[in-house]
Amino acid sequence: MQAFIEGMPKAELHVHIEGTLEPELSFALAKKNNIELPYDTPEALIAAYDFHDLPSFLKIYYAGMSVLIDEDDFYQLTWDYLEKAASQNVVYTELFFDPQGHTSRGVSFDTVITGIRKAQTAAEEKLGIRSQLIMCFLRNMSAESAMEHLVMAKPYLGWLVGVGLDSDEHNNPPVKFREVFKLAKEWGLKLTMHCDVNQKNTLEHIRQVIEIIGVDRIDHGVNSLESDDLCELIKSHKLGLTVCPVSNQFVVQSLTSNEIRQMLDKGMLATINSDDPAYFRAYMNENLIALQQEGDFSREELKTLMANAFTVTWLPEDDKQVYL
Ligand code: ADE
Ligand code: ZN
Numbered sequence: 001m002q003a004f005i006e007g008m009p010k011a012e013l014h015v016h017i018e019g020t021l022e023p024e025l026s027f028a029l030a031k032k033n034n035i036e037l038p039y040d041t042p043e044a045l046i047a048a049y050d051f052h053d054l055p056s057f058l059k060i061y062y063a064g065m066s067v068l069i070d071e072d073d074f075y076q077l078t079w080d081y082l083e084k085a086a087s088q089n090v091v092y093t094e095l096f097f098d099p100q101g102h103t104s105r106g107v108s109f110d111t112v113i114t115g116i117r118k119a120q121t122a123a124e125e126k127l128g129i130r131s132q133l134i135m136c137f138l139r140n141m142s143a144e145s146a147m148e149h150l151v152m153a154k155p156y157l158g159w160l161v162g163v164g165l166d167s168d169e170h171n172n173p174p175v176k177f178r179e180v181f182k183l184a185k186e187w188g189l190k191l192t193m194h195c196d197v198n199q200k201n202t203l204e205h206i207r208q209v210i211e212i213i214g215v216d217r218i219d220h221g222v223n224s225l226e227s228d229d230l231c232e233l234i235k236s237h238k239l240g241l242t243v244c245p246v247s248n249q250f251v252v253q254s255l256t257s258n259e260i261r262q263m264l265d266k267g268m269l270a271t272i273n274s275d276d277p278a279y280f281r282a283y284m285n286e287n288l289i290a291l292q293q294e295g296d297f298s299r300e301e302l303k304t305l306m307a308n309a310f311t312v313t314w315l316p317e318d319d320k321q322v323y324l
Contacts, residue, residue, distance in 0.1 A: 001289075006285050010089055011092045011271075011310050012273050012309070013217070013273055014219050015273060016061075016095075016275065017097045017116060018064070018065055018077075020080065021065075023042035024042050025076065027045075029068065029076075033070075035066060051251070053252075054251050058167060066105065069107060073115065074114075082127060091129060092131070093131045095133050096164055097112065099149050100141055134160070134161060135150075137150075137163065139168065140168045146177055147180050162184075162189045166219070173201065173205055173208060174208040192218065192242075193219065194220055195209060195218055198252050206218065206223065207230065216314070218240070219242045220242065220243060221239075222248070234268055239312075240309075240312025241269060241270050243259075244274060245290060246290055249280075269311060272284070272305050310323040
């Protein structure tokens with residue numbers, strides 16, 4: 001089964017590029033940029049990864065970004081992820097990035113997006129892995145800041161396929177960003193938002209992303225299973241759900257394999273993703289293997305999960321067919 005999983009051509013639709021920062025690269029960049037890390041070795045850094053819920057994870061994730069300073073740093077970060085993904089037979093990926101996590105530290109939007117873009121182009125040419133970029137807004141920051149960043153992105157619209165919403169969901173409902181997402185849609189961008197697992201008001205948030213924001217996909221969205229109405233809504237809109245098993249294991253102490261099976265049984269378009277693979281120590285193959293082992297998923301079920309991913313990509317229809 002492991003060889004079957006490793007050999008499958010895969011698409012990954014939920015991965016934060018800043019969440020692919022491996023400890024070794026972190027140390028190399030800290031040295032180059034004269035930044036002092038509070039750990040002596042990459043192993044000591046990994047040992048300090050102590051997360052048990054979303055806020056405790058986010059704290060470590062944002063602290064990790066401090067080593068990313070110039071365009072080359074963003075290039076290297078993105079190249080390393082794309083190289084790793086290609087080595088796991090990921091043939092197509094949609095990458096999130098968090099510009100506010102960088103502009104708030106004095107790193108320019110242009111530096112961030114240009115470094116990422118150059119690596120995407122090089123990886124497609126040299127490794128054959130195709131990718132598109134999704135700009136995420138940090139929901140714990142203001143709607144005004146999100147709007148400023150959307151406007152900042154206007155000269156780079158050709159480099160973006162969509163916008164997303166991530167970070168701490170507590171007291172930051174989707175409707176807070178209604179105007180930002182409305183404008184992004186008018187500019188031709190696709191829309192997605194995180195509805196993390198077991199968050200306060202999660203069912204209301206899932207309803208808002210569908211009925212008020214009009215998203216094209218939902219990140220996580222696992223709690224929708226608690227409501228027949230939401231499941232029907234998700235199915236009728238043909239919305240993909242980007243589920244992240246190993247991430248869920250850390251954040252809510254469950255791989256959510258039962259929930260993923262229920263989604264498949266209901267004909268919902270569940271997909272499997274890594275979220276923040278360097279922090280959760282699991283890329284696509286490791287996520288699929290862990291899920292398969294816990295839930296005893298069949299080859300057919302794994303094929304359905306991967307076909308779902310290609311179905312709900314934001315590729316042009318004709319391009320999608322190449323993979324399906
Ligand atoms: N940013 C990076 N990973 C995230 C996650 N799993 N949920 C919310 N925001 C994130
Ligand atoms: Zn995420």
